[in-house]
Amino acid sequence: MSMHRRVLTLVSLALASVSAVPALAQGPVVLPIADAKARVAVEREIARAAARGLPVQPLIAKAMEGVTKQATGERIQVAVASAAKRLEQARTLLAPSTSVAELTSGADALAIGVPGAMLKQIRAAWPVERSVAMPIDVLTELVARGIPARHALEQITVLMARGATPSQIASLGTSVQADVAAGLAPDAALEVRARGVMSLLPSPAAAAASAPSGQRRP
Numbered sequence: 001m002s003m004h005r006r007v008l009t010l011v012s013l014a015l016a017s018v019s020a021v022p023a024l025a026q027g028p029v030v031l032p033i034a035d036a037k038a039r040v041a042v043e044r045e046i047a048r049a050a051a052r053g054l055p056v057q058p059l060i061a062k063a064m065e066g067v068t069k070q071a072t073g074e075r076i077q078v079a080v081a082s083a084a085k086r087l088e089q090a091r092t093l094l095a096p097s098t099s100v101a102e103l104t105s106g107a108d109a110l111a112i113g114v115p116g117a118m119l120k121q122i123r124a125a126w127p128v129e130r131s132v133a134m135p136i137d138v139l140t141e142l143v144a145r146g147i148p149a150r151h152a153l154e155q156i157t158v159l160m161a162r163g164a165t166p167s168q169i170a171s172l173g174t175s176v177q178a179d180v181a182a183g184l185a186p187d188a189a190l191e192v193r194a195r196g197v198m199s200l201l202p203s204p205a206a207a208a209a210s211a212p213s214g215q216r217r218p
Contacts (some may be wrong), residue, residue, distance in 0.1 A: 041208060049088075097128075112143055137173070141173045152190065164197060199202070
């Protein structure tokens with residue numbers, strides 16, 4: 001079994017033990033960390049995050065990833081504490097979003113160096129009732145591929161303002177990823193694919209006229 005598959009399997013098992021009920025209502029999370037002192041510290045960190053209303057699933061996944069990779073207890077503790085901090089930052093930046101998917105996406109973006117202000121811009125680009133998990137995930141993927149965060153953000157928010165659907169934005173990320181894997185420069189791939197999606201969208205005037213009430217612009 002590959003390391004990647006082992007990580008996914010262990011994380012899935014860990015998350016399966018956590019229902020939608022808040023962690024504090026279920027009792028403390030118990031993790032298979034060999035270092036007893038580190039295990040207690042990590043479990044306390046997760047309990048504190050739950051008490052602050054943060055999702056614990058990403059923190060459990062981070063801890064289990066460390067266990068699978070045979071990281072030291074200290075490194076797992078630092079990783080979980082850092083992940084909790086990013087989740088809290090994401091909650092502030094993406095307010096009023098509170099879903100696990102959105103906060104996790106925001107935290108992942110922060111982890112690779114996406115500036116917090118950019119998360120706020122993405123949140124402002126869509127109505128509050130629409131999830132921003134997908135556009136943030138695409139931004140994260142593009143930045144991870146070597147595209148400057150500002151350039152990636154500009155393309156994504158323009159598409160959002162023009163009325164692109166989550167699936168269209170997702171296809172942008174998937175297509176750029178495939179193009180880069182095929183040898184195309186990341187910036188060039190983004191330009192080509194963004195123009196392709198743009199060609200399928202209504203004009204700016206038509207998009208503005210059909211925008212849902214309450215939609216906020218970047």
